[in-house]
Amino acid sequence: EIVLTQSPGTLSLSPGERATLSCRASQSVSSSYLAWYQQKPGQAPRLLIYGASSRATGIPDRFSGSGSGTDFTLTISRLEPEDFAVYYCQQYGSSPPVFTFGPGTKVDIK
Amino acid sequence: EVQLVQSGAEVKKPGESLRISCKGSGYSFTSYWISWVRQMPGKGLEWMGRIDPSDSYTNYSPSFQGHVTISADKSISTAYLQWSSLKASDTAMYYCARLAAAGTYISYYYYMDVWGKGTTVTVSS
Numbered sequence: 284e285i286v287l288t289q290s291p292g293t294l295s296l297s298p299g300e301r302a303t304l305s306c307r308a309s310q311s312v313s314s315s316y317l318a319w320y321q322q323k324p325g326q327a328p329r330l331l332i333y334g335a336s337s338r339a340t341g342i343p344d345r346f347s348g349s350g351s352g353t354d355f356t357l358t359i360s361r362l363e364p365e366d367f368a369v370y371y372c373q374q375y376g377s378s379p380p381v382f383t384f385g386p387g388t389k390v391d392i393k
Numbered sequence: 394e395v396q397l398v399q400s401g402a403e404v405k406k407p408g409e410s411l412r413i414s415c416k417g418s419g420y421s422f423t424s425y426w427i428s429w430v431r432q433m434p435g436k437g438l439e440w441m442g443r444i445d446p447s448d449s450y451t452n453y454s455p456s457f458q459g460h461v462t463i464s465a466d467k468s469i470s471t472a473y474l475q476w477s478s479l480k481a482s483d484t485a486m487y488y489c490a491r492l493a494a495a496g497t498y499i500s501y502y503y504y505m506d507v508w509g510k511g512t513t514v515t516v517s518s
Contacts, residue, residue, distance in 0.1 A: 313502070315495070315496060315500075315502045316502045318504040318505070320438075320505070322438075326510075327488055327508040327509065327510050327511055328430075328438065328488070328490075328505070328508055329508070330504060330505060330506050330507075330508075333493075333495065333504040333506070334495060334502070334504075339506065371437065371438055373438075373440075373504070373505070375502050375503050375504065377500075377501075377502070379452040380426075380443060380452060380503060381440070381452075381454065382428065382440035382443075382454075382503075382505075383440065384437060384438040384439065384440065385437075386437050387437045387438075
C-alpha cells in the first residue's frame with residue numbers, strides 16, 4: 284500500500300506570494316497517477332491537477348504541478364485571496380483500482 | 394452541465410440502516426465510474442470504494458470492505474452508499490465523485506473530476 288505524505292502541514296503566506304506544496308509517496312508512483320485537489324471550508328473538493336501536471340478544466344494557469352517517482356509538487360505562482368484552502372494530493376493504483384489521499388496541506392493567510 | 398446531486402443530511406441512531414444517494418446528470422452515467430469519499434469532522438479525505446454503473450462492478454478500500462455497500466441503478470442514473478447498522482464513528486460528510494479516465498487502452502488511470510456537494514451523516518443516540 285502506497286502512503287502519501289504532504290508537507291508542510293500548514294503554509295502561511297501573503298497574497299501575491301508563491302506557494303510550493305510537496306507530496307511524497309512511500310514508493311515510486313507513475314506520474315500519470317497523481318492528482319491534486321483544493322478544498323475550501325464548507326465545500327466539496329475540486330480537481331486542480333491530474334496526471335501530475337495537467338490542469339483541469341477552468342483551473343487558472345497560476346496553478347502548476349510537477350514531479351515524478353516519489354516526489355511531486357503543486358505550485359501556486361501568485362496567491363490570490365481565493366486560493367487559501369486545503370490541498371490534497373491523491374494517487375491512483377490499479378489492479379484493483381485504489382485511490383489514496385495525502386493528509387493535506389493548509390494554505391492560510393499570514 | 395455535468396452534476397452529481399446528493400441526497401440531504403441524515404440524522405440516525407446507532408444500529409439503524411441508511412442509504413444515501415448520488416444522482417448524475419449532464420453526461421452518460423454508465424460511461425464513468427463513481428467513487429465515494431468520507432471526510433470525518435475536521436479530517437482529511439478517505440476513499441471508500443467505487444462502482445462501474447454499467448455493470449455494477451464494485452471494489453472497496455480495505456478500510457471499508459464489509460462495512461458499507463455501494464450500488465447503482467443505471468435506469469435512474471443514481472449511485473448509492475448504504476449501511477446496515479450505523480455506528481457513531483460513521484458520523485461524517487460523504488462525497489460522491491465521478492471518475493474520469495485518461496491514458497491509453499494499455500494503461501488507463503482515473504481521477505475524480507466532478508464532485509457532489511456532500512451528504513452529512515450524523516449518528517447519535
